[in-house]
Amino acid sequence: MTRFHVQLAAIAAVVCLALAPFVLSPFSITLMNYIGIYSLVAIGLALLTGVGGIVSFGQAAFVGVAAYATAWVSALNGYSPWLGLVFGVVLTCAVAAILGVVTLRLQGHFLSLSTVAWGLAIGFLFGNVEGLGRFNGISSIPPISIGSFALVSSAQIYFLIWGIVAAVLLLGYNLLDSRLGRAMRALRGGNTLVESLGINAFRIKLVTFVIAAALASLSGWLYAHMSRFISPGPFDAGMGIEYLMMSMVGGAGSLLGGVVGAAVVTLLKNSVQDYLPLIAKGASGQLEIVAFSALFILFLQWARQGIVPFVARYLPKIRRERPQPAPPLPRRAQPAPGELLLKVEGAERRFGGLVAVNNVSFEVRSGEILAVIGPNGAGKSTMFNCLTGALRVNKGEVVFAGRPITRDAQSRIARAGIARTFQHVKLRPRMSLLENVMLGTYARTRTGLLAGAFRLNRHEEASTRHEALMQLERVGLGDKPFELAGNLPLGNQRILEIARALAADPTLLVLDEPAAGLRRQEKLRLAELLRTLRADNLTILIVEHDMEFVMSLVDRIVVLDFGSKLCEGAPAAIRSDERVQEAYLGGVA
Amino acid sequence: MTSDIAAILGIDGIATGAVYALVAIGTVLIFTVTRVIFIPFGDIAAFTALTLAALDAKRFPGTGSLVVVLACLATLIEILSLLRAGELRLLPRALLFYLVLPLAVVGAAWLTMRIEPPLVVRLVLALMLITPIAPLLDRIVFRPIADGSVLLLLTVSVALHYALVGLGLLFFGPEGVRTEPLTSFSTEFAGVLVSGQTMLIVIAALLFSGLLYLFFDFTLVGKSLRATAVNRTGSRLMGIRPARAGTIAYLLGSLMAGVSGILIAPVNTVFYDSGFLIGLKAFVGAIVGGMTSYPGAAIGAVGVGILESFASFESSALKDVIVFSLLIPILIWRSLASLHSEEEIEE
Numbered sequence: 001m002t003r004f005h006v007q008l009a010a011i012a013a014v015v016c017l018a019l020a021p022f023v024l025s026p027f028s029i030t031l032m033n034y035i036g037i038y039s040l041v042a043i044g045l046a047l048l049t050g051v052g053g054i055v056s057f058g059q060a061a062f063v064g065v066a067a068y069a070t071a072w073v074s075a076l077n078g079y080s081p082w083l084g085l086v087f088g089v090v091l092t093c094a095v096a097a098i099l100g101v102v103t104l105r106l107q108g109h110f111l112s113l114s115t116v117a118w119g120l121a122i123g124f125l126f127g128n129v130e131g132l133g134r135f136n137g138i139s140s141i142p143p144i145s146i147g148s149f150a151l152v153s154s155a156q157i158y159f160l161i162w163g164i165v166a167a168v169l170l171l172g173y174n175l176l177d178s179r180l181g182r183a184m185r186a187l188r189g190g191n192t193l194v195e196s197l198g199i200n201a202f203r204i205k206l207v208t209f210v211i212a213a214a215l216a217s218l219s220g221w222l223y224a225h226m227s228r229f230i231s232p233g234p235f236d237a238g239m240g241i242e243y244l245m246m247s248m249v250g251g252a253g254s255l256l257g258g259v260v261g262a263a264v265v266t267l268l269k270n271s272v273q274d275y276l277p278l279i280a281k282g283a284s285g286q287l288e289i290v291a292f293s294a295l296f297i298l299f300l301q302w303a304r305q306g307i308v309p310f311v312a313r314y315l316p317k318i319r320r321e322r323p324q325p326a327p328p329l330p331r332r333a334q335p336a337p338g339e340l341l342l343k344v345e346g347a348e349r350r351f352g353g354l355v356a357v358n359n360v361s362f363e364v365r366s367g368e369i370l371a372v373i374g375p376n377g378a379g380k381s382t383m384f385n386c387l388t389g390a391l392r393v394n395k396g397e398v399v400f401a402g403r404p405i406t407r408d409a410q411s412r413i414a415r416a417g418i419a420r421t422f423q424h425v426k427l428r429p430r431m432s433l434l435e436n437v438m439l440g441t442y443a444r445t446r447t448g449l450l451a452g453a454f455r456l457n458r459h460e461e462a463s464t465r466h467e468a469l470m471q472l473e474r475v476g477l478g479d480k481p482f483e484l485a486g487n488l489p490l491g492n493q494r495i496l497e498i499a500r501a502l503a504a505d506p507t508l509l510v511l512d513e514p515a516a517g518l519r520r521q522e523k524l525r526l527a528e529l530l531r532t533l534r535a536d537n538l539t540i541l542i543v544e545h546d547m548e549f550v551m552s553l554v555d556r557i558v559v560l561d562f563g564s565k566l567c568e569g570a571p572a573a574i575r576s577d578e579r580v581q582e583a584y585l586g587g588v589a
Numbered sequence: 590m591t592s593d594i595a596a597i598l599g600i601d602g603i604a605t606g607a608v609y610a611l612v613a614i615g616t617v618l619i620f621t622v623t624r625v626i627f628i629p630f631g632d633i634a635a636f637t638a639l640t641l642a643a644l645d646a647k648r649f650p651g652t653g654s655l656v657v658v659l660a661c662l663a664t665l666i667e668i669l670s671l672l673r674a675g676e677l678r679l680l681p682r683a684l685l686f687y688l689v690l691p692l693a694v695v696g697a698a699w700l701t702m703r704i705e706p707p708l709v710v711r712l713v714l715a716l717m718l719i720t721p722i723a724p725l726l727d728r729i730v731f732r733p734i735a736d737g738s739v740l741l742l743l744t745v746s747v748a749l750h751y752a753l754v755g756l757g758l759l760f761f762g763p764e765g766v767r768t769e770p771l772t773s774f775s776t777e778f779a780g781v782l783v784s785g786q787t788m789l790i791v792i793a794a795l796l797f798s799g800l801l802y803l804f805f806d807f808t809l810v811g812k813s814l815r816a817t818a819v820n821r822t823g824s825r826l827m828g829i830r831p832a833r834a835g836t837i838a839y840l841l842g843s844l845m846a847g848v849s850g851i852l853i854a855p856v857n858t859v860f861y862d863s864g865f866l867i868g869l870k871a872f873v874g875a876i877v878g879g880m881t882s883y884p885g886a887a888i889g890a891v892g893v894g895i896l897e898s899f900a901s902f903e904s905s906a907l908k909d910v911i912v913f914s915l916l917i918p919i920l921i922w923r924s925l926a927s928l929h930s931e932e933e934i935e936e
Contacts, residue, residue: 109740113920114920289755293752
């Protein structure tokens with residue numbers, strides 16, 4: 001299957017949707033309208049939950065904010081629904097931005113719980129605010145009119161609803177395939193990697209959150225002007241769960257899954273309403289929610305991945321073309337060989353009473369490979385994390401390229417030109433090799449949200465893709481750029497991390513135990529790769545405890561033991577140093 | 590607001606808070622042992638109140654049918670999983686725990702009903718009927734995904750709550766109930782009238798928290814539960830079965846929720862869906878304790894009760910908005926407080 005086939009399928013789907021109102025019964029059209037309206041929220045949730053990993057139970061509240069906003073503007077104050085749209089979207093996004101700034105720093109389930117909290121609080125607000133009709137709601141909301149043509153019947157508003165859904169899908173897929181979208185997709189699985197690539201994880205989360213809220217607000221606007229009446233009911237916590245369910249059933253992480261999920265849930269709900277009375281007379285209303293929740297629980301127990309990813313497994317893979325040569329991305333000015341690049345001065349890091357790093361000083365000069373070694377528990381990894389900003393030193397100073405970075409955030413340090421790899425490989429296993437490496441270029445490129453969604457970034461995107469391919473080829477992984485990173489063996493995953501780091505065009509490459517868990521052949525290949533990188537004048541700092549690997553490779557060694565610097569020098573000198581032998585092998589008996 | 594009103598509100602708040610505290614402690618208990626944020630605890634509390642009301646009215650409560658349905662489901666699932674694991678020799682045991690015991694409880698309740706028992710017996714019956722529900726739900730709903738993420742478990746838990754609300758309407762009907770006060774005693778305390786019911790609530794909350802403390806610190810089962818909470822794999826290696834620990838936690842937790850339901854029934858009218866707000870407010874309290882500390886959860890829950898009491902005096906319509914908005918700063922505080930440990934875990 002090629003890109004052309006996908007486009008053909010998309011066009012066929014659009015044609016079918018466009019013809020549907022001429023074939024379907026009025027009831028089915030109304031049902032379709034609801035599906036479309038719910039889809040918008042579910043697509044937002046697919047972005048937020050599936051892509052970004054932020055589970056929100058509160059989207060219904062955003063739908064409500066926009067619906068009440070437009071009802072207030074149009075029904076209570078007599079302005080145009082279009083003004084209601086603007087007001088609704090702006091208000092919702094503002095509310096989302098404020099909530100996001102406050103809550104998005106929360107970790108894991110704390111964040112989801114906060115969505116329950118504000119979802120409930122906003123939900124209660126609708127029924128209790130004077131001037132919004134309390135529990136009676138707001139009625140006689142005017143229909144949307146385009147020019148003088150009012151969209152009154154369900155077949156008329158159908159085109160507006162599904163037009164918006166189609167546009168949102170198109171823009172959404174564009175966005176996910178752009179620089180910002182890749183950053184969003186990298187969010188899932190932890191901030192450490194994202195920050196180490198020079199990406200401000202909090203900002204990306206906030207953007208994702210506001211986009212999801214904006215989609216919910218579109219849905220709310222359409223809902224208010226389609227049903228022409230609103231009350232607090234459709235925006236309560238229960239509906240928030242239902243939206244989450246739609247996006248999960250469709251396949252979390254898949255935008256199309258949002259539409260599929262909305263359709264499945266809505267149709268299922270509809271048929272449950274039809275058939276349950278046959279099973280249990282008089283109790284259908286109660287049984288409906290029971291049956292529904294039970295189905296959802298069964299789904300979560302047995303088919304968590306959702307419909308779209310499940311179906312996609314049986315479709316032929318989309319064949320992609322290798323990235324074509326493109327103008328290179330701008331490069332950083334590299335320091336002259338031998339120049340002082342990194343200086344650590346009296347670094348100290350304590351964890352409670354334990355001094356993990358104690359008064360350590362050393363320097364890294366441009367163009368060399370320096371190894372920091374030491375037995376287990378020597379403080380190597382702590383030192384490493386202090387250099388890359390994952391931890392702060394309690395005392396001392398770190399200066400990189402003449403600028404102190406002691407107090408900088410991880411993403412700032414990354415942007416300054418330090419690229420790192422991880423002891424426990426951190427890749428995005430469900431992204432391709434190419435995309436994983438493209439993540440590395442984030443700090444070098446500048447395509448924003450709108451440019452990404454409207455594909456105004458063709459040149460930069462082409463350069464990025466080509467750069468990523470070049471880095472893959474440089475490390476010897478260029479033959480299968482579209483393979484998923486999770487399918488690689490560990491050795492190659494480590495190499496892939498190096499390619500990603502190289503894509504950031506770093507001045508200093510820091511590797512955290514790159515040889516750990518590798519087989520001998522893999523280690524040899526890794527050493528060979530690092531040598532070629534040094535030949536390209538790249539400075540490398542390795543934290544490692546594999547002596548053999550280090551001795552044959554590096555120019556200089558710093559030895560740590562119990563958090564303090566033991567000695568420093570050329571490999572041969574270190575090898576014969578008695579203190580080092582004692583630290584590694586114990587005292588001479 | 591005069592000091593008199595403040596005192597009345599304060600006492601009222603403490604009583605409500607004590608009820609939340611019982612549920613909150615149960616929530617923390619379940620969370621630490623199984624990592625499930627068991628939202629339906631409030632429903633368990635509400636169902637207890639409804640069960641007691643039905644018993645008072647000499648009707649056989651819907652809880653009985655609910656337990657029977659759940660027991661059959663759980664047995665079915667247990668048999669299927671035993672079949673798949675090829676461990677049919679465990680079948681008698683499974684039948685005993687998942688079918689015979691719950692049915693025996695329901696049968697005993699049904700028989701006792703005939704003789705029009707006194708209040709104390711009715712209280713015991715209500716608690717007996719309610720305690721099998723959560724462990725059975727655990728078997729049916731959570732055991733198959735026990736190793737899932739906290740978020741998955743939370744999502745399932747929220748869905749389960751909605752299923753229970755539907756079942757509640759089905760088994761108990763839409764009418765609200767308010768049971769007879771357990772005592773008509775009342776006394777004056779610092780110039781404010783304090784009802785016996787209020788005192789009973791506070792005493793029960795203190796008593797049960799105390800018992801739980803003793804259980805955890807001085808019994809082997811309690812210690813095994815704590816071990817499971819700290820590290821499931823580790824405790825499994827020590828011969829503790831996390832599934833069994835989970836069942837015990839659910840039993841204890843639902844007992845506490847049941848007691849709180851009995852205590853709240855004479856004070857507030859309880860509907861089939863009242864549980865959600867009770868559960869969530871208890872949960873706000875539990876979060877104050879970081880979902881790990883029992884005293885923290887109790888103090889937090891009492892705080893929520895007092896806040897709610899004052900908030901409803903200021904603006905009764907917005908009291909829930911106020912309570913849940915407050916959760917956000919609390920979450921931020923907790924998240925900041927737990928950041929240190931995560932930083933160190935990464936080492």
